[in-house]
Amino acid sequence: MKTNMYLPTISLLALSSIFCAYKFAEDPSPEQALQKLKEGNARFISGKSIRPNQDMERVKLVAEGQKPFAIIVGCSDSRVPNEIIFDQGLGDLFIVRTAGQVSSYASWGSMEFAHAVLGAKLIVVLGHTKCGAVAAACKVPDVPGHIVTLINAIKPAAEEARKHEGDEVENAVKINVAMQVKQLKGLEPVMSKAVKNNQLKIIGAVYDLQTGKVEFLPDNYLETLK
Numbered sequence: 001m002k003t004n005m006y007l008p009t010i011s012l013l014a015l016s017s018i019f020c021a022y023k024f025a026e027d028p029s030p031e032q033a034l035q036k037l038k039e040g041n042a043r044f045i046s047g048k049s050i051r052p053n054q055d056m057e058r059v060k061l062v063a064e065g066q067k068p069f070a071i072i073v074g075c076s077d078s079r080v081p082n083e084i085i086f087d088q089g090l091g092d093l094f095i096v097r098t099a100g101q102v103s104s105y106a107s108w109g110s111m112e113f114a115h116a117v118l119g120a121k122l123i124v125v126l127g128h129t130k131c132g133a134v135a136a137a138c139k140v141p142d143v144p145g146h147i148v149t150l151i152n153a154i155k156p157a158a159e160e161a162r163k164h165e166g167d168e169v170e171n172a173v174k175i176n177v178a179m180q181v182k183q184l185k186g187l188e189p190v191m192s193k194a195v196k197n198n199q200l201k202i203i204g205a206v207y208d209l210q211t212g213k214v215e216f217l218p219d220n221y222l223e224t225l226k
């Protein structure tokens with residue numbers, strides 16, 4: 001997908017110096033970042049959250065700049081608070097949230113900023129079970145105002161979900177996530193290049209409202225559907 005985004009290197013360097021004004025010891029690889037999220041979610045579901053990086057010392061440290069280790073592109077649903085379910089703290093996660101994690105230019109720019117300027121090397125597209133936006137896209141009710149924008153964006157996933165075995169909405173939740181991952185991986189010029197050069201990993205996941213567990217989807221999820 002083409003966009004008009006133009007990010008010359010010199011501007012990125014200048015932006016980096018403004019927003020990452022201090023040095024963090026940690027600079028995790030995409031795999032290490034993913035592992036940190038998996039471990040945080042494991043602590044959360046077992047009732048052993050340590051709530052890291054949430055004291056006043058951390059507040060003062062991140063006031064100097066930020067270096068989030070992961071970007072979460074998630075649903076706005078109030079039941080999926082990202083820092084809590086991944087057991088992280090201030091300055092750890094750069095979060096872009098809209099209903100149904102539908103993204104467009106402003107969201108894409110936010111993700112590109114977090115990767116290219118702040119240095120995050122992992123994007124997790126995080127859907128969740130019983131997502132109202134996805135359920136609405138499956139039923140296509142009459143909705144007021146701009147809600148239709150969300151439904152139109154999720155409709156291809158809802159239509160694909162009907163072709164497969166199992167619960168329509170739960171299928172659509174996963175398919176929507178997988179389609180969004182695919183879209184972001186192909187997004188020019190920043191993300192497609194970073195993914196190709198292995199500087200950025202983009203992965204899909206679904207949070208289970210019942211269990212609190214985050215299930216990460218395989219890269220080939222769309223091809224595994226029956």
Ligand SMILES: [Zn+2]
Nearest residue numbers: 075077131132
């Ligand atoms: Zn939702």
